[in-house]
Amino acid sequence: MWKWRSWIDGKWSARGSRPSPLRRGRTALLAQAPPARQWSAVTATRSFLGILLLLAVAGCSRSAVNEEPVTLRLMSAGGYNRTAEEEAVARFRAKNPGIQVEFMQAPGRDYYVKALATIAAGSDLDVLWMGSGFGLFSWRDALLPLDDFLRDDADFSIGLYQDAVVDWYRHRGVLLGLPYGIDVQAMVYNRAAFDAAGLPYPTPDWTFDEYVEMARRLTAFGKMNAGACRYGAGVDKIAPHYFGVSLLSEDGAKSGFHGKAAREWLDTNVKLLRGERSFLRVGAQGTLDRLSEFLQGRVAMVEAYSWDVGDLRDRARFPWVLMVNPLGRDGQRAGWASSSGFAISAKTKYPREAWHLLKELVGAEMQVKLMATTVPARTDLQARYLETNDIPGANLSAFLEMLPYVKIAPRIPELLEVSQENDYWFELALQGDDKTEDIMDRLEHSTNLILSTSPARQ
Amino acid sequence: MRNKPLTPWLFLAPSVLGFAAFTLFPIVFSLALAFCAWDLFRPPRWVGWDNFQQLLGFTVREAPSIPPGLGVILLAVCLVLAAGVILRLRGGVRLGLAVGIAAVAIFVLLQFLEPVNERFWYYTGNTFYLLLGLPLSMACSLGLAVLLNQTIPGRNLFRLAFFLPSIVGGVGIYLLWKWIFNTDYGLINSVISLVHPAGGPAWLESRAWAKNALIIMNIWATAGGANMVLYLAALQNVDPQLHEAACLDGAGKWHQFLAITWPMVSPTTAFILIMGIIGGFQGGFDAAYVMTRGGPAGATTTLSYFIYENGFRYFYMGRAAAASWILFVMVLGLSLLNWKWMSSRITY
Numbered sequence: 001m002w003k004w005r006s007w008i009d010g011k012w013s014a015r016g017s018r019p020s021p022l023r024r025g026r027t028a029l030l031a032q033a034p035p036a037r038q039w040s041a042v043t044a045t046r047s048f049l050g051i052l053l054l055l056a057v058a059g060c061s062r063s064a065v066n067e068e069p070v071t072l073r074l075m076s077a078g079g080y081n082r083t084a085e086e087e088a089v090a091r092f093r094a095k096n097p098g099i100q101v102e103f104m105q106a107p108g109r110d111y112y113v114k115a116l117a118t119i120a121a122g123s124d125l126d127v128l129w130m131g132s133g134f135g136l137f138s139w140r141d142a143l144l145p146l147d148d149f150l151r152d153d154a155d156f157s158i159g160l161y162q163d164a165v166v167d168w169y170r171h172r173g174v175l176l177g178l179p180y181g182i183d184v185q186a187m188v189y190n191r192a193a194f195d196a197a198g199l200p201y202p203t204p205d206w207t208f209d210e211y212v213e214m215a216r217r218l219t220a221f222g223k224m225n226a227g228a229c230r231y232g233a234g235v236d237k238i239a240p241h242y243f244g245v246s247l248l249s250e251d252g253a254k255s256g257f258h259g260k261a262a263r264e265w266l267d268t269n270v271k272l273l274r275g276e277r278s279f280l281r282v283g284a285q286g287t288l289d290r291l292s293e294f295l296q297g298r299v300a301m302v303e304a305y306s307w308d309v310g311d312l313r314d315r316a317r318f319p320w321v322l323m324v325n326p327l328g329r330d331g332q333r334a335g336w337a338s339s340s341g342f343a344i345s346a347k348t349k350y351p352r353e354a355w356h357l358l359k360e361l362v363g364a365e366m367q368v369k370l371m372a373t374t375v376p377a378r379t380d381l382q383a384r385y386l387e388t389n390d391i392p393g394a395n396l397s398a399f400l401e402m403l404p405y406v407k408i409a410p411r412i413p414e415l416l417e418v419s420q421e422n423d424y425w426f427e428l429a430l431q432g433d434d435k436t437e438d439i440m441d442r443l444e445h446s447t448n449l450i451l452s453t454s455p456a457r458q
Numbered sequence: 459m460r461n462k463p464l465t466p467w468l469f470l471a472p473s474v475l476g477f478a479a480f481t482l483f484p485i486v487f488s489l490a491l492a493f494c495a496w497d498l499f500r501p502p503r504w505v506g507w508d509n510f511q512q513l514l515g516f517t518v519r520e521a522p523s524i525p526p527g528l529g530v531i532l533l534a535v536c537l538v539l540a541a542g543v544i545l546r547l548r549g550g551v552r553l554g555l556a557v558g559i560a561a562v563a564i565f566v567l568l569q570f571l572e573p574v575n576e577r578f579w580y581y582t583g584n585t586f587y588l589l590l591g592l593p594l595s596m597a598c599s600l601g602l603a604v605l606l607n608q609t610i611p612g613r614n615l616f617r618l619a620f621f622l623p624s625i626v627g628g629v630g631i632y633l634l635w636k637w638i639f640n641t642d643y644g645l646i647n648s649v650i651s652l653v654h655p656a657g658g659p660a661w662l663e664s665r666a667w668a669k670n671a672l673i674i675m676n677i678w679a680t681a682g683g684a685n686m687v688l689y690l691a692a693l694q695n696v697d698p699q700l701h702e703a704a705c706l707d708g709a710g711k712w713h714q715f716l717a718i719t720w721p722m723v724s725p726t727t728a729f730i731l732i733m734g735i736i737g738g739f740q741g742g743f744d745a746a747y748v749m750t751r752g753g754p755a756g757a758t759t760t761l762s763y764f765i766y767e768n769g770f771r772y773f774y775m776g777r778a779a780a781a782s783w784i785l786f787v788m789v790l791g792l793s794l795l796n797w798k799w800m801s802s803r804i805t806y
Contacts, residue, residue: 113771120498120773140499140773284663417772424577427755431665453512455495455503455774 070350072357075104075118076129077111080307081340084369085361092360099353112136112416119345126348127357130169130177132338135252135411138171139456144344146175149355156359160378168339168408177343180362181306181374184406185336186398187211187326188294188304188312191319193229197221202301202323204401208242211301211326212272218300219278231280234290234299237426238272238279240265241407244330247422248447252410255447257422257440264329266429266436274430281430294320303336306399307373313391322398325405337406340374375399413456421446491779498773509780513578516571524569536563577756578764578781582788584669585760588742591673592734596727598681603689604719617690624683632748635675636662662750665757672745672758685730692726693719728800732793739789761785 076085082105089101104125106114112133118125119142130137137143150158158166161179169177187202194201197218202211211233218232240246243265246256256262272279280299282290294302295315304312304322312320325335342361344354360366367376371388382400389396412418425443429436492509496502522529540559573579606617623631638645639661650658661671696719704714742760746752752759752767759767761781769778 116773117498117770140497142499414772420767420771423753424755427753428665431755433665455776456497 069098069100070353071100071102071124072126072350072353073102073104073124074127074357074361075106075115075125077108078105079108080310080373081129081370084366087369088360088363088366089357091365092357096353096356099357101357116140116142119347122347124349125345126350126354127342127344127361130341130343131183132409133415134169134171134177134343135413135415137343138176138411139413142346143176144346144348144351144354146178146344146355146358149351150175153355153359160380162377162379162382165339165377168411169341169343171411177341178358178362179339179341179377180367181340181370181377182403183338183340183374184306184399184402185325186304186402187301187323188308188320189301189323190229190294190297190299191321191393193218193297193300193318196225196228201321202326204324206323206326208326208328212268212278215272215301216276216278222300229297229300231293231299232278233301234280234282234287234293235273235303236281236283236290238265238269239303239334239336241332241334242326242328243268244328244332246407246409247418248410248412250410252412252451254451255444257447258444261330262444263437263440266426266440269426270429270432270436274432305336306375309389309391309396310372312394313372313389319393321393322395324398324401333402333405334407335402335405337402337408339377339408341377375403412451414450414454417450417454418447421450488779488782491776492783493780494776496775498775502776505776509776510784511574512777513575513780513784515574517574519570519572522570524566526570529566529570532566533563536560536566580756581759581761581764584756584758585739585742585762587669588672588676588760589735589738591676592731592738594673595677595680596685596730596734598677599683599685599730600689600723600727602682602686603693604715606686607690607693620682620686622682623679628744629748631675631679632745635671635678636749639671639675663754665754668750668754668757672742672749675745685734688726688730689723692723696722724800724804728796728804731800732796735792735796736789739785739792761788 074085074089076082085103089103093099093101104118111129115125115128116136119128119137130143150156158178162182165179165182166175169175169179189202191201194214199214199217202214215232218229222228222230222232240257240262243261245259245262245265248254248256257265273281280287280293282288282293282299282302287293288296290302291304291308291311293299295311295317297318325333327333342358344351344358348354362377364378364381367378367381368384368388370376371381371385375385376382385400386396409415422443425439425446428434429439491502493504493506494502495505495508536559540556540563543555543559602620606613606620610616637643641647641658641660641663644658644661646661647658659667661667700718700722701714704718709717740762742758743762743766746758746760746763747766750758752763762785765778765781765785768774768781
């Protein structure tokens with residue numbers, strides 16, 4: 001019985017079988033052929049090393065002959081800034097014709113997460129937009145120090161920039177980014193809504209209690225009159241600075257929510273947003289964002305940010321006026337602020353080229369172009385802010401008047417987690433299932449736990 | 459001695475290499491990472507059991523809810539009862555009693571101990587709660603399959619109509635239902651307000667209703683999907699003579715369903731149940747991300763969303779890996795329990 005020989009193994013699997021004529025001939029031919037070359041281990045090793053050497057030479061010569069042009073990758077959140085960024089890139093390319101610039105865009109809400117992930121993954125990212133999430137990057141050594149560039153570059157004068165704003169981009173004394181603008185918060189109100197309700201307009205020395213009372217009366221008027229603003233004021237949450245508290249302590253090492261003032265802040269939020277509903281909780285489920293609710297005429301007063309000016313000018317169908325924030329219950333005025341700027345990734349392959357691009361992105365032309373959305377960081381340009389944004393009756397000077405009162409939040413690496421924790425307990429309070437006192441205690445406890453056990457600081 | 463053949467290994471090599479590179483290595487790496495702290499920027503740092511302790515650990519309460527003496531007495535009573543139950547009682551009631559006594563013991567312990575990460579346990583509870591939709595979805599799938607197994611005009615059209623939601627893109631469904639559940643303008647509350655002036659619940663804004671809203675949406679999306687198709691196939695394998703014989707014996711439709719249809723589709727039920735449990739534990743992320751961002755106040759945050767947040771928002775890779783392995787153990791345990799329970803109930 002025949003059994004097939006395995007041609008790979010080269011073995012006879014048959015027992016007592018007679019080879020075929022074809023196989024007999026082949027065997028005879030093989031018997032006459034010269035012996036096959038014997039590959040020794042030494043020969044194999046020499047061949048392998050030879051191949052490696054050839055590849056290395058080929059690789060070197062290839063990189064010497066075919067140099068790819070330098071391409072810088074710029075990440076930003078896009079939106080209002082995109083046109084100005086493109087113009088800045090065009091200016092940069094005109095001065096550096098051999099360098100390409102590629103844009104990467106990330107949606108606003110997840111911008112920092114995407115930027116961090118891109119840098120961590122070692123993907124090519126050279127220059128990135130930087131704002132209030134600076135701490136997420138600085139603590140992780142994700143940004144390139146700029147002090148050496150500043151020292152060596154005589155063309156760039158850091159002295160023209162507002163010192164306090166430049167300091168926002170320092171981490172442990174090292175400069176890691178540069179600003180082009182200051183984002184400030186004030187209040188904006190619908191003048192027509194106040195006229196319809198017969199209420200006096202807010203004044204610069206208005207207090208938080210007056211603000212709440214105006215909102216209550218406007219809401220009551222809106223309930224009784226179709227076509228009027230339905231709510232007097234709209235907030236995501238009433239800012240803690242009206243009660244003299246803040247999310248974090250000055251040094252960012254522990255929670256700022258403790259004591260009677262913090263409980264009062266939470267109680268007021270629950271009362272106004274959930275109990276009385278004289279304030280609309282904007283941006284939550286079932287509502288639009290803050291500015292849309294205001295522009296649609298549903299809310300008479302909202303917080304306004306410097307980047308809202310363009311939308312207010314173009315989309316509002318009623319007269320609106322900016323006003324400084326009310327004085328808090330502690331008699332102090334405060335407001336949110338941040339800075340917009342750019343930084344260089346610590347993993348960039350082209351630091352010098354990235355520096356030149358960065359200079360263009362934070363330079364005078366960029367700041368002039370973005371005056372509609374942010375107060376310039378250069379002190380010599382701030383005077384032009386009001387001239388550029390000349391909207392009669394709008395009182396844009398409120399943004400400049402808020403500058404002395406702004407409190408920048410500590411730049412911590414756990415910013416996202418702490419903010420999320422704060423939102424969690426705040427929403428829990430709004431559900432009304434637990435006592436606000438217990439919630440404040442647990443919020444303080446959990447925030448301190450996050451800060452003390454954070455792997456980012458160890 | 460015969461040399462082993464090389465051919466099979468050569469044919470298996472691409473698949474094995476791919477498995478090793480994209481499945482086995484990440485699994486082993488994640489297990490190692492679960493014992494480290496790593497934020498992607500600095501090298502991983504060995505922390506031992508810290509990550510697991512931060513998720514599953516307990517600490518002593520500062521102020522116990524009941525006096526310590528009473529607590530110790532209660533615990534001792536529980537232990538004695540448990541020993542008695544195990545040693546003396548026989549029969550099925552033993553399991554129920556043992557579970558009850560264990561529950562009391564755990565309750566007493568929790569008056570003295572509190573979880574280090576109470577939120578993790580809450581999110582685990584959310585994950586289990588959302589699994590409650592699985593039997594409802596399966597029941598709807600079976601019901602639809604039974605109906606669509608009838609010879610009716612336009613049967614294929616009905617099958618297509620019920621199957622369509624399962625092939626529509628997930629994000630589209632979530633955005634659609636986000637508006638359906640809108641408290642002020644949503645379709646459901648608009649209908650409810652016709653009969654009930656106070657209107658409906660604040661679906662996605664309410665901690666009490668958000669999960670129920672997701673369950674309702676999930677039932678709509680999956681009832682007519684792959685499960686219905688599996689049941690249809692199973693129903694078509696049921697011998698019609700069984701129904702005829704039952705009918706001749708005077709059995710009604712419902713009795714026929716319980717005695718014939720339900721046992722005959724039990725293998726399919728077992729399969730769908732296991733796959734549903736695995737999918738249920740792993741799922742919940744996309745709906746939470748699009749519709750509620752895990753809120754309100756963590757009400758729709760599942761374990762998978764928790765893992766995403768820790769890994770890809772806060773960059774706590776070690777903690778996310780540890781949570782992943784805890785999730786794996788839960789899924790494995792439940793699947794084994796389900797397999798053991800169903801094996802005695804499957805009719806072939």
